[in-house]
Amino acid sequence: MTTPTAALVSFKQRHRAVGSRTIKAWYRNGSLMAGIIIVGMLVLVAVLAPILAPYDPIAQHLTNALESPSAAHWLGTDKFGRDVLSRLIWGAQVDLRVGFLAVLIPFVIGSVLGAIAGYFGGWLDTVLMRIVDIFFAFPFYVMVIVLVFVFGSGEASIYIAIAAVSWVSYARIVRGEVLIAKKQDYVVAARLGGMSHARILTKHIGPNVLSQAIIYAMSDIVMDIMAIVTLGYLGLGINPPTAEWGSMINDGQEFITTQWQQATIPGLVVVVTSLGLSLLGDGLSDLLSPERRK
Amino acid sequence: MMDAPVLRVAAITKSYHLQTSLASRLSRNENGHTSLRALDGVDLQLNKGEILALVGESGSGKSTLAKILVGGTTPTSGELEYHGEPMPAHRDKDASRRIQMVFQDPYSSLNPRISVGAMLKELLLLHKIVPRGEVRAESVRLLNLVGLEEDALQAYPSQFSGGQRQRIAIARALAVRPDILIADEPVSALDVSVQATILDLFASLQRELGLSILFVAHNLAVVQHLSQRVAVMYLGRIVEVAETSELFSNPRHPYTRALIDSIPRMTAESVNEEFVLEGEPPSPFNVPAGCRFNPRCPYAKDVCRATDPGLEPVAAGHQSACIRAAELPDHSIALSISATRKATA
Amino acid sequence: MTQPLLSVKSLTIGVRRPKGVDTIIVDDLSFEIQRGERFGIVGESGSGKSLTLRAIADLLPAGVEILTGSIRYDGVELVGMPTPARRRLMGPEIAMIFQEPMTALNPVIRVGEQIAEGPRRYLGLSKRDAMKLAIEMMAKTGIPDPVRRARAYPHELSGGLRQRIMIAMALSCGPKLLLCDEPTTALDVTVQHQVLRVLEQLCADSGASLAFVTHDLAVVNQTCSDLAVMYAGHIVESGRVKDVFRDPRHPYTKGLLDSAPDFDQPERELVPIPGFPPNLAARPSGCPFAPRCAFAVEACTVAMPPTVVVAPGHAAACIESQSIFEGVAA
Numbered sequence: 001m002t003t004p005t006a007a008l009v010s011f012k013q014r015h016r017a018v019g020s021r022t023i024k025a026w027y028r029n030g031s032l033m034a035g036i037i038i039v040g041m042l043v044l045v046a047v048l049a050p051i052l053a054p055y056d057p058i059a060q061h062l063t064n065a066l067e068s069p070s071a072a073h074w075l076g077t078d079k080f081g082r083d084v085l086s087r088l089i090w091g092a093q094v095d096l097r098v099g100f101l102a103v104l105i106p107f108v109i110g111s112v113l114g115a116i117a118g119y120f121g122g123w124l125d126t127v128l129m130r131i132v133d134i135f136f137a138f139p140f141y142v143m144v145i146v147l148v149f150v151f152g153s154g155e156a157s158i159y160i161a162i163a164a165v166s167w168v169s170y171a172r173i174v175r176g177e178v179l180i181a182k183k184q185d186y187v188v189a190a191r192l193g194g195m196s197h198a199r200i201l202t203k204h205i206g207p208n209v210l211s212q213a214i215i216y217a218m219s220d221i222v223m224d225i226m227a228i229v230t231l232g233y234l235g236l237g238i239n240p241p242t243a244e245w246g247s248m249i250n251d252g253q254e255f256i257t258t259q260w261q262q263a264t265i266p267g268l269v270v271v272v273t274s275l276g277l278s279l280l281g282d283g284l285s286d287l288l289s290p291e292r293r294k
Numbered sequence: 295m296m297d298a299p300v301l302r303v304a305a306i307t308k309s310y311h312l313q314t315s316l317a318s319r320l321s322r323n324e325n326g327h328t329s330l331r332a333l334d335g336v337d338l339q340l341n342k343g344e345i346l347a348l349v350g351e352s353g354s355g356k357s358t359l360a361k362i363l364v365g366g367t368t369p370t371s372g373e374l375e376y377h378g379e380p381m382p383a384h385r386d387k388d389a390s391r392r393i394q395m396v397f398q399d400p401y402s403s404l405n406p407r408i409s410v411g412a413m414l415k416e417l418l419l420l421h422k423i424v425p426r427g428e429v430r431a432e433s434v435r436l437l438n439l440v441g442l443e444e445d446a447l448q449a450y451p452s453q454f455s456g457g458q459r460q461r462i463a464i465a466r467a468l469a470v471r472p473d474i475l476i477a478d479e480p481v482s483a484l485d486v487s488v489q490a491t492i493l494d495l496f497a498s499l500q501r502e503l504g505l506s507i508l509f510v511a512h513n514l515a516v517v518q519h520l521s522q523r524v525a526v527m528y529l530g531r532i533v534e535v536a537e538t539s540e541l542f543s544n545p546r547h548p549y550t551r552a553l554i555d556s557i558p559r560m561t562a563e564s565v566n567e568e569f570v571l572e573g574e575p576p577s578p579f580n581v582p583a584g585c586r587f588n589p590r591c592p593y594a595k596d597v598c599r600a601t602d603p604g605l606e607p608v609a610a611g612h613q614s615a616c617i618r619a620a621e622l623p624d625h626s627i628a629l630s631i632s633a634t635r636k637a638t639a
Numbered sequence: 640m641t642q643p644l645l646s647v648k649s650l651t652i653g654v655r656r657p658k659g660v661d662t663i664i665v666d667d668l669s670f671e672i673q674r675g676e677r678f679g680i681v682g683e684s685g686s687g688k689s690l691t692l693r694a695i696a697d698l699l700p701a702g703v704e705i706l707t708g709s710i711r712y713d714g715v716e717l718v719g720m721p722t723p724a725r726r727r728l729m730g731p732e733i734a735m736i737f738q739e740p741m742t743a744l745n746p747v748i749r750v751g752e753q754i755a756e757g758p759r760r761y762l763g764l765s766k767r768d769a770m771k772l773a774i775e776m777m778a779k780t781g782i783p784d785p786v787r788r789a790r791a792y793p794h795e796l797s798g799g800l801r802q803r804i805m806i807a808m809a810l811s812c813g814p815k816l817l818l819c820d821e822p823t824t825a826l827d828v829t830v831q832h833q834v835l836r837v838l839e840q841l842c843a844d845s846g847a848s849l850a851f852v853t854h855d856l857a858v859v860n861q862t863c864s865d866l867a868v869m870y871a872g873h874i875v876e877s878g879r880v881k882d883v884f885r886d887p888r889h890p891y892t893k894g895l896l897d898s899a900p901d902f903d904q905p906e907r908e909l910v911p912i913p914g915f916p917p918n919l920a921a922r923p924s925g926c927p928f929a930p931r932c933a934f935a936v937e938a939c940t941v942a943m944p945p946t947v948v949v950a951p952g953h954a955a956a957c958i959e960s961q962s963i964f965e966g967v968a969a
Binding site: 351352455457485486487488489490491493494512513514515516518519538539542552553554555556557558559560561571574577 | 683684797798799800827828829830831832833835854855856857858860861884894895896898899900901902903904905909910911912915
Binding site for chain 1: 416420
């Protein structure tokens with residue numbers, strides 16, 4: 001065999017080229033950077049809410065109710081005299097927390113079930129996918145609203161309701177990815193290497209299939225925040241007087257003609273948040289997709 | 295007296311039952327049969343330290359046979375013996391270790407998210423091939439064996455070319471110290487100039503490690519170069535087996551002759567201008583009655599449409615599944631021409 | 640001598656980068672195809688052989704473009720020709736056959752209608768006449784029972800039949816130039832043999848020229864009269880097939896011939912070409928093959944060697960072509 005030396009040289013060239021390309025791709029990936037900046041700033045605002053917010057978000061000053069924007073209250077006050085800006089800042093904490101947590105539970109449940117169904121197939125897969133089909137047959141909001149009704153409003157029941165409804169999406173995505181991955185020769189090779197199914201599923205298939213689920217999770221956070229906002233708007237969300245964007249829109253809409261900023265500004269913030277998360281998901285899909293790694 | 299074969303299969307069949315969909319029934323699809331016999335009574339043995347080539351066209355069942363040999367799928371019926379002992383249907387860790395596989399597509403056979411070092415380490419530890427402290431040294435030894443250097447350990451598959459990936463896949467197969475390698479078209483996805491280096495690697499593994507190798511291929515020139523024996527498959531059966539030089543100089547099955555005459559040649563003089571094989575390989579859904587090659591066979595007679603012949607010896611170590619094997623005219627067009635050319639050169 | 644059917648001059652194909660250096664994939668390529676000639680372009684993956692063919696057919700992938708050079712078909716310049724006029728050439732003048740016919744055929748239209756579409760549009764045939772021609776073409780490509788098969792959808796046919804359909808479709812308008820991109824690579828060896836026969840026969844009958852891209856030297860040997868060997872975007876050697884095979888004058892051609900197993904010489908040792916083709920982005924200066932070349936001398940790394948005529952109709956881009964002829968390594 002005469003090739004090793006030449007192989008080595010060429011390999012090192014490739015190696016460097018790939019490394020620097022990955023770093024460049026991060027910078028060049030505009031939507032990822034934009035997403036990180038927007039979401040990062042929102043998270044920062046949420047974390048620093050106690051410092052940033054000029055007033056207590058739930059302290060009522062009925063004498064100062066429905067004030068127009070001023071130097072003291074940049075976005076005015078609501079009908080209970082609470083500072084709208086402070087409520088907006090504290091609301092970031094609530095909505096982002098609930099959004100992220102509400103995604104985490106179904107992500108885990110759905111991915112695990114989907115992976116098992118896709119990998120082992122057979123009756124298990126058939127049964128699980130029928131259940132998934134049934135869940136898919138109901139509109140998302142109808143299910144969430146019904147479940148929140150049953151469990152009563154509040155943060156915990158929002159988690160339960162959203163988890164119960166949205167795990168099916170993750171199950172379906174991960175199952176599909178596993179179906180593709182398990183046909184790859186490297187999975188056969190792992191079996192021939194005497195590895196257990198559990199090991200193959202977690203170590204060999206898992207890392208190759210989760211990226212799609214992670215990308216979906218980004219858009220799902222948007223969905224969940226919208227759901228929380230909608231529930232808040234319907235009076236089924238986070239219990240008052242906690243500051244939350246949905247209930248702020250709901251509360252503000254009565255005064256849309258006189259105090260437009262009360263409903264509109266939280267609405268705009270929701271839009272910006274969605275935009276940031278969508279950009280992040282987009283960028284991640286560019287970064288994580290295996291085609292780009294070639 | 296020959297050594298006992300390291301691997302022997304007898305009367306292996308593999309059927310797939312397909313659900314007929316409503317759509318295919320409605321469209322009156324002529325191939326809408328429900329059962330497919332990918333393998334239909336395969337007998338074959340792999341001797342110690344040899345490279346046995348398994349050749350055939352797509353649909354001949356050669357990849358299915360390879361999968362059965364490594365335990366990737368179980369046969370519908372038939373026997374599989376390893377060193378004279380029956381191989382269990384569900385192999386444990388140690389049984390699966392002994393027969394390893396090299397795949398055709400070096401892009402799908404390596405996990406893109408696991409580095410070469412981690413891949414080898416996992417196997418070495420799982421099978422307790424070497425103590426933990428020697429894993430790195432053993433990994434480097436494996437890489438050197440396939441012609442790669444130590445620095446490949448940290449790298450991921452995407453950083454390698456196709457030929458290098460195939461080397462890594464071979465190193466992985468060797469890591470668990472098998473005594474049989476099943477190679478499923480390992481060079482057909484590679485560029486010509488790279489193919490030669492991988493073929494050399496297989497030859498050196500046979501020579502230096504004493505591995506027994508089943509080399510599945512469709513390129514007869516490659517097969518002729520590398521293997522000691524050749525088995526020709528057609529529609530789920532072995533139709534001819536012989537030592538390589540014997541098979542190519544004295545083919546005793548019309549299908550083997552057709553394959554040989556179809557090989558694109560590097561020298562214009564040896565092209566068989568007379569030969570054209572009619573028709574295409576029939577689908578395994580629809581195996582012809584009698585000899586399965588008879589609809590395409592220029593020598594077919596009525597008896598060929600009536601009996602389904604099995605492998606019969608025609609010379610020492612040479613078997614053919616053609617009932618007219620002894621009557622076939624000499625097949626010497628190509629080789630006699632190449633002999634004259636050599637003489638005049 | 641009349642003018643060649645196709646004349647490619649100084650063709651450079653690459654990716655234009657407004658900021659920075661353009662990535663060059665095919666570099667300063669020149670060749671000619673005469674009427675009735677069967678011209679093979681041989682090279683390994685990444686040599687630029689398929690892109691060259693696609694440039695002639697105006698089918699370059701997005702982002703890749705002709706940077707400079709000219710492609711003249713029957714005396715008419717194709718580079719810079721407006722798209723509608725260019726498209727009108729494809730079919731009646733130039734046709735193309737692909738490696739995987741399944742991607743080139745429309746899955747929801749019966750194959751007979753797909754073949755008939757060209758003659759209806761370009762030859763102005765009626766629906767009935769076009770279908771008659773389609774069935775005739777199918778019969779010519781050796782498809783058994785063409786009347787019934789014309790009503791089949793692509794997925795109902797085997798790979799070999801699909802490739803025959805592609806050939807029937809490509810030749811239905813009587814093109815003068817047929818571009819083939821590895822048309823038999825996906826086929827079994829016995830079917831490959833049949834398809835190559837059909838292709839050769841039909842081109843001989845209609846007098847069409849063939850531009851045949853492949854990585855398989857033996858296929859070129861059987862199908863083509865002339866060939867060009869491509870390496871890293873350059874033609875390194877060209878000439879009559881029999882001259883080049885017998886007496887390769889470029890070390891890469893020699894390397895390819897030595898590394899491929901030859902069925903007629905089972906005892907011959909395979910000699911691999913060491914190393915790997917250069918990275919497109921980091922192309923060495925001088926001869927692109929120099930780093931892998933046993934004959935390389937210092938001058939090879941300085942500038943791309945000029946193409947020299949080594950024998951009538953036989954050219955090689957190597958400054959050591961004489962010592963290769965004499966069989967001595969520098």
